[in-house]
Amino acid sequence: MGMVTEAEYRRISPADFFYRNRDIAGFSNPTRAVYSAIREFVENSLDACEAIQTPPEIYIRVTAKRPGPGTIPYSLLVYDNGCGVPSSKIPHCFGQVLFGSKYLLQQTRGTFGLGGTMAILYGQITTNTPAKILSSTGGKWVYEYKLFIHIERNEPIVLDGYPKRFGNKDGWHGTVVEICLTGDYPRAEPKVLEYLKRTAVTNPYATITLADPKGRLYRFRRVTTRVPKPPSPTKPHPHGVDVETLNRLIGLATREGCNDLLRFMTKYLHRVGKGTASRFLKVVGLPPDTDLRTLSPSDVVRLAEAMNRFDRFLPPKADCLSPLGAQLLRIGIEKELHPEFIATFNRRPSTYSGHPFIVEGAIAYGGNFPPGITLYRYANKIPLVYDEASDVSWKVVRELINWGRYRVRQDAPVAVITHICSTKIPY
Ligand SMILES: Nc1ncnc2c1ncn2[C@@H]1O[C@H](COP(=O)(O)OP(=O)(O)OP(=O)(O)O)[C@@H](O)[C@H]1O
Ligand SMILES: [Mg+2]
Known part of the structure; x- marks a missing residue:
């Protein structure tokens, strides 16, 4: 008889997954890492400014911690005048992978709850230093956090003595993120500058300044203060729902006391009126007053398929989008x-x-x-x-x-x- 070896089964956290597969998130080598970190923070900053219709003022500072060449530790600081993050949310926004405010159905640069946090994770695993976050939503206080990510648990570890808070007499709002990471800035610089220039084309209302390790200043100056109309979140359109989305919406509706199939369709789906919903349900062969709680799994599959196919729903509105014009x-x-x-x-x-x-x-x-x-x-x-x-x-x-x-x-x-x-x- 052959030897039976015991397999070892375990589970890893999302942070651990991205730690092991950091190339997926754009942190595959020291050049790419610097570029990605800058890019992720800048995109978060632009989103944060657009959320409150403020012309972005973004300042990026890269400082070498010791003389080069090659891969050396850098400090990277990104400042913005955006919406800020409420103090209680700071540890999770910056110290937990797959946590964020952008999981709604509306146009944003960020989507995954991953980018900025990955930059922080990369900084931590290469320099073993905490990230520093300073933020205010414009209220009475500015909060400062220093934190690590507990990678195996995907949880923030806030250092002792934090958060610190400072008075905010001027009503400042915004965020400053500072990390240390190793990288090869000189090799990343051409790509960073090209990225900023290209970003400046589609964000002419933003002023973005980069102070590089040699103390050179690159400024992409705004030429207008007109910020595009921000998007508003939308509901799922029936043409795009799948079984999982439908199950979640049904769960949400019943928790909120809506059990009637017709009412559900008009209230929880985008651009479905009473008339259309009735016509649709006639085609599917379900009575309009069907109780959502009695739908079988195969009913849900049938509903989802029919929703995707039915060609008389109005097309989705575009107010969840924010084009430039x-x-x-x-x-x-x-x-x-x-x-x-x-x-x-x-x-x-x-x-x-x-x-x-x-x-x-x-x-x-x-x-x-x-x-x-x-x-x-x-x-x-x-x-x-x-x-x-x-x-x-x-x-x-x-x-x-x-x-x-x-x-x-x-x-x-x-x-x-x-x-x-x-x-x-x-x-
Ligand atoms: N500069 C900032 N100002 C305000 N909120 C911020 C800022 N940076 C990050 N956040 C908050 O932290 C969350 C997590 O940021 P992170 O970059 O990790 O993910 P994301 O932007 O949601 O998605 P993506 O992975 O596509 O970047 C954001 O959803 C946002 O709520
Ligand atoms: Mg982001």
């Missing part, structure tokens, strides 16, 4: 790329699987971009830098359009800018 796009391009000619376009909202999306774009000629056609791609105002060739806009620009027909030479300095905003971006 032609004017902001134009001034963003003018300010960063200085072209001689720009044309912009804004498509009407459209939908994919129950998620609304808007495409806007521009073409520019003669700016300070290299000869040939340069493609600038954005999703929810974030520049996309990877996998360009798998993007449909790349195929259109490089393969489908016959530029010669428009008398655009191969080496003409042309930039094509595309921006898609949606509650679901299939990255």
